[in-house]
Amino acid sequence: MSRTLSIIYYGIKSYLRHKDVLFWVIAWPILWLLLVAYVFVPPTGGVEVRVAIIDCDQGLQSNVTAWTPLYSGEEVNLTNEVVSVFKQASGVKATYMVDVVGCRCSNKSSCRDYAKGLLIKKGYDIAVLVPENASEYYVNWIPVNLTVYIKASTPNEEYLGYGYALSPLFNLTMNSTLERIDRATEFVSNYTKYSTPSNVTYNMTGAEYSRYIRFFFYSIVFPVNPSIDIVKPRTMVDRPGVVGWTTIGAIGLALMTGLLTAGAGFFVFRSESGYLKRLLASSISLRKLLLIDLVENLIISLIVSAIIVAVGVAIGARILFNPLDPLHYIAVVFILLAALFAYGLGLLLAPITRSSRATGGATAIGLILVFLTGIWWPPKQMLPQPLRAFAYVFPPSCAFDVVRDIVVWGKSLVDTLWNMEAAIIGTIILYVIIALVYHSRLEKFAEKVLE
Amino acid sequence: MSTALLIVKDLRKVYSGGVEAVKGVSFSIEKPSLIALLGPNGAGKTTLLNMIVGVLPPTNGEVYVLGKNPWREREARRLIGFVPQELGIRGDLTVYENLVYIAAINGVSVSRARLRARELMESLGLFEYRNKLASKLSGGLKRRLSIAMSLIHDPQVLVLDEPTTGLDPGIRVEFIKMLKELVSEGKAVLLSTHISEDAEYCDEVIIMDKGVIVAKGSPEELKRKTVGLKTIVELVTGNPDKAVKVLKGGLDVKKKEDLVNVYLENAERELPRLFNILLSHGIEIYEARIRKPTISDVFLLLTGHPLEETSVG
Numbered sequence: 001m002s003r004t005l006s007i008i009y010y011g012i013k014s015y016l017r018h019k020d021v022l023f024w025v026i027a028w029p030i031l032w033l034l035l036v037a038y039v040f041v042p043p044t045g046g047v048e049v050r051v052a053i054i055d056c057d058q059g060l061q062s063n064v065t066a067w068t069p070l071y072s073g074e075e076v077n078l079t080n081e082v083v084s085v086f087k088q089a090s091g092v093k094a095t096y097m098v099d100v101v102g103c104r105c106s107n108k109s110s111c112r113d114y115a116k117g118l119l120i121k122k123g124y125d126i127a128v129l130v131p132e133n134a135s136e137y138y139v140n141w142i143p144v145n146l147t148v149y150i151k152a153s154t155p156n157e158e159y160l161g162y163g164y165a166l167s168p169l170f171n172l173t174m175n176s177t178l179e180r181i182d183r184a185t186e187f188v189s190n191y192t193k194y195s196t197p198s199n200v201t202y203n204m205t206g207a208e209y210s211r212y213i214r215f216f217f218y219s220i221v222f223p224v225n226p227s228i229d230i231v232k233p234r235t236m237v238d239r240p241g242v243v244g245w246t247t248i249g250a251i252g253l254a255l256m257t258g259l260l261t262a263g264a265g266f267f268v269f270r271s272e273s274g275y276l277k278r279l280l281a282s283s284i285s286l287r288k289l290l291l292i293d294l295v296e297n298l299i300i301s302l303i304v305s306a307i308i309v310a311v312g313v314a315i316g317a318r319i320l321f322n323p324l325d326p327l328h329y330i331a332v333v334f335i336l337l338a339a340l341f342a343y344g345l346g347l348l349l350a351p352i353t354r355s356s357r358a359t360g361g362a363t364a365i366g367l368i369l370v371f372l373t374g375i376w377w378p379p380k381q382m383l384p385q386p387l388r389a390f391a392y393v394f395p396p397s398c399a400f401d402v403v404r405d406i407v408v409w410g411k412s413l414v415d416t417l418w419n420m421e422a423a424i425i426g427t428i429i430l431y432v433i434i435a436l437v438y439h440s441r442l443e444k445f446a447e448k449v450l451e
Numbered sequence: 452m453s454t455a456l457l458i459v460k461d462l463r464k465v466y467s468g469g470v471e472a473v474k475g476v477s478f479s480i481e482k483p484s485l486i487a488l489l490g491p492n493g494a495g496k497t498t499l500l501n502m503i504v505g506v507l508p509p510t511n512g513e514v515y516v517l518g519k520n521p522w523r524e525r526e527a528r529r530l531i532g533f534v535p536q537e538l539g540i541r542g543d544l545t546v547y548e549n550l551v552y553i554a555a556i557n558g559v560s561v562s563r564a565r566l567r568a569r570e571l572m573e574s575l576g577l578f579e580y581r582n583k584l585a586s587k588l589s590g591g592l593k594r595r596l597s598i599a600m601s602l603i604h605d606p607q608v609l610v611l612d613e614p615t616t617g618l619d620p621g622i623r624v625e626f627i628k629m630l631k632e633l634v635s636e637g638k639a640v641l642l643s644t645h646i647s648e649d650a651e652y653c654d655e656v657i658i659m660d661k662g663v664i665v666a667k668g669s670p671e672e673l674k675r676k677t678v679g680l681k682t683i684v685e686l687v688t689g690n691p692d693k694a695v696k697v698l699k700g701g702l703d704v705k706k707k708e709d710l711v712n713v714y715l716e717n718a719e720r721e722l723p724r725l726f727n728i729l730l731s732h733g734i735e736i737y738e739a740r741i742r743k744p745t746i747s748d749v750f751l752l753l754t755g756h757p758l759e760e761t762s763v764g
Contacts, residue, residue, distance in 0.1 A: 006555040006564075014543040017584075274537025278600070281504040281533040282556045283525055289556075447507060451466060 011296040025258040029250035036246045052124040056103035064135040076139040089168040115149035185214040240318035244408035247312025252375035257366035263346020264362035267449040301339035331406040338399035351445040373397040395426025456639040462512035472498040474662040487650040488643040490659035496643040504533040532601030534611040542586030557604040571599040611642040627652045647747035678744035681714040689735035
């Protein structure tokens with residue numbers, strides 16, 4: 001036993017000395033993890049949208065008081081209102097960086113040129129022109145025409161800019177409409193205290209009449225009131241979840257490439273330095289050596305996984321691990337199961353892998369599988385149908401989903417039963433195939449590589 | 452079964468492509484000695500050694516090391532140490548780690564492996580490099596490490612595949628001396644080589660060509676049997692082909708590359724006659740060297756082609 005441990009110990013030591021391997025197995029997945037965590041789901045809240053508010057109204061400091069009887073001495077500055085709705089709209093998807101710039105234009109054409117300069121040269125994504133007397137019109141219930149300029153260097157940018165600009169301005173319009181209705185109906189309520197309008201056909205109190213008028217106006221604003229509930233895959237619900245999901249994906253990226261390559265290179269990695277000959281000439285059997293190599297690689301998988309999880313947690317991943325909860329150890333078992341599958345898949349390629357360079361093919365296969373089975377982005381729910389069906393039964397993908405269900409989403413064992421079954425059954429089938437392929441042929445494969 | 456150190460019985464290897472690399476080879480090593488397996492590249496030496504040590508399964512034939520067949524009893528492989536041509540060291544482990552690792556592979560206990568590693572590092576001059584990565588060692592040190600790794604489990608038979616290839620002549624001699632020390636410790640050392648000078652230092656030489664053993668014996672014995680007491684006159688002439696044709700009638704002549712080797716019983720007496728024949732046929736003689744026969748001459752006489760020439764198989 002101590003001899004076997006000695007072989008495993010030195011095997012792992014030698015593995016960890018290969019800087020190129022460490023790059024692909026540790027640095028590369030961590031790089032992707034950081035990319036997702038800081039570029040695609042940054043902690044500050046989505047995309048940064050730069051907005052320029054062109055203030056052709058009376059300037060930020062001077063407010064306007066209404067002269068209509070409906071506003072009783074309240075002061076309004078529309079530029080401030082616009083700035084405010086954009087700032088309030090900052091959230092998970094986008095952070096609005098709002099600047100108020102002076103009015104350096106006098107007519108529609110010069111304003112367009114000015115706004116164009118702001119978008120193209122100054123790097124703004126959206127420019128909103130608040131026209132002259134806008135506050136006065138606004139406070140006195142006269143329609144105000146805001147002009148919104150959107151940078152659209154690409155169709156995608158146009159589409160996104162449209163959404164980013166309209167959403168806050170829609171809120172401004174809607175809120176001010178509702179406020180006006182409330183004020184107007186309040187006015188109606190006060191006047192109907194004293195007389196019922198002649199066109200009211202049945203007896204109503206002033207308050208009832210006022211409420212009726214309010215709902216009537218509301219129905220003009222919202223004839224149909226759609227409520228939008230965005231249903232996202234759980235993967236995308238919140239940042240800790242996204243980073244947690246990605247952390248397990250990064251482990252998948254490391255193991256599916258690293259272990260598939262290790263399995264495929266079982267013969268050639270040893271044969272090129274003459275080491276395979278030395279091993280074949282020794283008293284240890286190739287079968288035992290293969291088993292030791294597998295154990296060695298499973299231990300390496302755990303080390304790599306621990307490093308990636310540590311990085312993931314450090315950058316905000318939700319990874320639940322309670323040492324006293326046996327369920328959480330099942331997650332570890334399924335990481336090993338995925339590693340076992342990847343190594344096994346590599347072993348099937350080993351007899352036809354005749355040089356170290358050829359193991360690059362195994363790495364490529366690992367990468368393709370990682371991207372096409374929902375182990376890494378995109379999640380399997382987002383894959384096109386034939387691939388999605390494959391991803392739902394691909395054992396390592398199922399194994400990593402078990403891990404995610406347990407340590408990221410905190411699900412129970414029953415909730416992840418299908419994934420567990422698929423991962424276990426798939427891995428057993430693979431090893432039955434390996435046993436059939438390798439049965440009494442292990443030495444022959446080695447001989448072929450030496451020839 | 453005999454307790455000879457090594458018995459090779461009718462070994463034959465046919466590769467999957469149909470090439471018969473070794474065609475029924477038999478020999479034995481009865482006592483600790485240094486034996487050279489001499490032959491040109493492609494003679495089947497590496498294939499033969501690979502079958503002896505357990506790397507390649509023979510198509511036919513058997514191998515016995517101290518009466519045990521390493522192909523039937525895996526444990527018997529502990530009686531053999533093997534130094535592959537590519538050295539078979541792990542560049543990503545240090546000298547010490549390489550030794551302990553391969554000891555574990557060969558079933559040596561960890562405590563024994565540590566002790567033995569230290570002994571071998573000291574005796575082979577590797578101790579000061581013990582913590583250095585094997586990939587950072589010089590070629591000579593790598594070779595020593597490779598031998599140390601083959602000796603870690605204290606085998607009775609050491610097999611080395613082309614260990615002197617690429618070494619300077621001076622270092623080669625030192626290396627052979629080191630192998631002789633192992634013989635004095637009671638081990639049989641079988642090394643393959645295509646360099647005839649290496650064979651001169653060995654106790655016994657097995658000459659192999661085209662997959663078969665051509666001759667076997669001590670260097671002196673082989674020379675006596677094939678060349679006899681003759682002296683070799685090495686001639687550099689204007690037309691070597693014509694010279695061979697002219698001399699062949701009355702003398703023992705062989706062409707070796709551009710040289711003409713003439714084997715004379717009494718060089719002093721026969722040289723003038725030799726020159727006269729060549730000159731009378733208008734063949735110019737640029738140089739004539741008189742020397743003792745070598746293993747290379749033995750090979751040439753036995754196979755009809757020089758050792759450096761690559762044969763098939």
